[in-house]
Amino acid sequence: xxxxxxxxxxxxxxxxxxxxxRCDPISEHNRLYWYRQTLGQGPxxxxxxxxxxxxxxxxxLSDRFSAExxxxxxxxxxxxxxxxxxxxxxxxxSSPSPGQGASYYEQYFGPGTRLTVT
Amino acid sequence: xxxITQTQPGMFVQEKEAVTLDCTYDTSDPSYGLFWYKxxxxxxxxFLIYQGSYDQQxxxxxxxxxxxxxxxxxxxxxxxxxxxxxxxxxxxxMRGAFESGSEKLVFGKGTKLTVNP
Numbered sequence: 727x728x729x730x731x732x733x734x735x736x737x738x739x740x741x742x743x744x745x746x747x748r749c750d751p752i753s754e755h756n757r758l759y760w761y762r763q764t765l766g767q768g769p770x771x772x773x774x775x776x777x778x779x780x781x782x783x784x785x786x787l788s789d790r791f792s793a794e795x796x797x798x799x800x801x802x803x804x805x806x807x808x809x810x811x812x813x814x815x816x817x818x819x820s821s822p823s824p825g826q827g828a829s830y831y832e833q834y835f836g837p838g839t840r841l842t843v844t
Numbered sequence: 845x846x847x848i849t850q851t852q853p854g855m856f857v858q859e860k861e862a863v864t865l866d867c868t869y870d871t872s873d874p875s876y877g878l879f880w881y882k883x884x885x886x887x888x889x890x891f892l893i894y895q896g897s898y899d900q901q902x903x904x905x906x907x908x909x910x911x912x913x914x915x916x917x918x919x920x921x922x923x924x925x926x927x928x929x930x931x932x933x934x935x936x937x938m939r940g941a942f943e944s945g946s947e948k949l950v951f952g953k954g955t956k957l958t959v960n961p
Contacts, residue, residue, distance in 0.1 A: 757947065768848075768935045768951030771890070776852060815887060831877055831896075831939070831950060835889035 728753065730836035731815045732818050738842045739808055746804045747839045748818055751820030758801050760793055760835060761817040762786065775801060776823075815840050846871045848936050856958050857926045864893035864911070864923040867936030867954045876939055878919040880910065883933040889951065892934075895919060926959045933957075 731750045751758050756777050761769035764838050772791070774782040777798035782813055787793070788807075795801040819833040847870040857863040869878065880892040895903045895910045903910040911920040919938075923930055932958050937949040 740939070759947065759949075761852070766953070768954050769949070771948035773896070776947075776949045781945070788951075817889065819889070831879070831894050832891045834891070835881075837886070837888045840887075 730818055730820050730834055732743055732816075732839050733766040734839060735795065735837060736840050736842075738844065741808060741843055742809060744804065744806045745808060746802055747816055747818075747841075749801045749803070749818030751800070751818070752822075752834055755820035755822050755834070756798065757821045757823060757833075758795055759768075759819040759821075760801070760803050760807060761819065762837070763815040763817055764813075805841075810843075811842050813841055813843045846873070846938050846940055846950040847878070848899060848938055850936055850949055850952035850955050852955045853953075853957065854933045854956045854958065856960060857923075859928060859959055859961050860925055862922060863926055865923070865934050865936075865957065869917050869936075869938050869941065871938065873919075873941035873944070876948065877914070877939040878910070879919045879933045879937040879939070880908070880919075880932075881951075883939060883954070884934060885932070889933045889935070893921070900928060910955060923931060923957075928959050931959045 733748045735797045758775045761771040763769040775795040781789045793803045817837045819835045821833045848867045861904045871881045878895045882890045890916045893908045907924045909922045933954045935954045940946045
């Protein structure tokens with residue numbers, strides 16, 4: 727049984743650099759979500775895909791952030807011109823749609839990518 | 845807008861005892877879902893239990909039960925017979941109106957549970 731995977735697990739970058747994270751959801755899950763979690767806080771929603779369509783975006787997702795899910799399978803989250811405030815854990819989650827058997831309401835999370843901007 | 849409040853930054857419990865983690869929520873949506881997730885030090889969020897706003901019965905999953913009091917807007921998590929492996933951060937979360945199509949989860953700040961031997 728393969729869960730949600732994320733790559734890399736850790737990323738250290740210098741301020742101003744661009745970074746890209748990858749998320750592979752559970753096979754056949756058509757819903758994919760990105761969250762950001764800073765120290766001492768709960769995860770905050772960033773964006774949501776149903777298949778390849780990006781259906782929901784948070785105001786937290788500034789112009790420097792972009793997410794894609796080109797073929798409705800894996801997704802990438804890119805941060806351009808990173809700032810120190812971008813340092814956080816970036817979590818990806820997936821869930822099936824109704825009718826696929828498993829719990830519709832549960833979002834299955836990956837291990838996260840920890841970003842440190844120096 | 846939805847809001848989740850977890851007022852207990854940290855809780856301690858003796859092994860084999862029960863513990864209640866508090867969660868209150870605020871929403872104007874007529875229907876919503878409430879979730880509890882566990883986050884061990886490894887960082888991965890683990891789903892524990894779900895309660896729909898129209899569910900008549902409180903949800904239970906093994907040692908976990910959700911004490912849902914709609915009028916009070918509370919959704920407390922009860923863990924029975926605590927185990928050392930239960931030591932972790934616990935997050936309460938809610939999902940907004942299903943009719944709106946919004947899929948996002950709104951999380952509280954979490955409660956750090958420590959189980960003592």
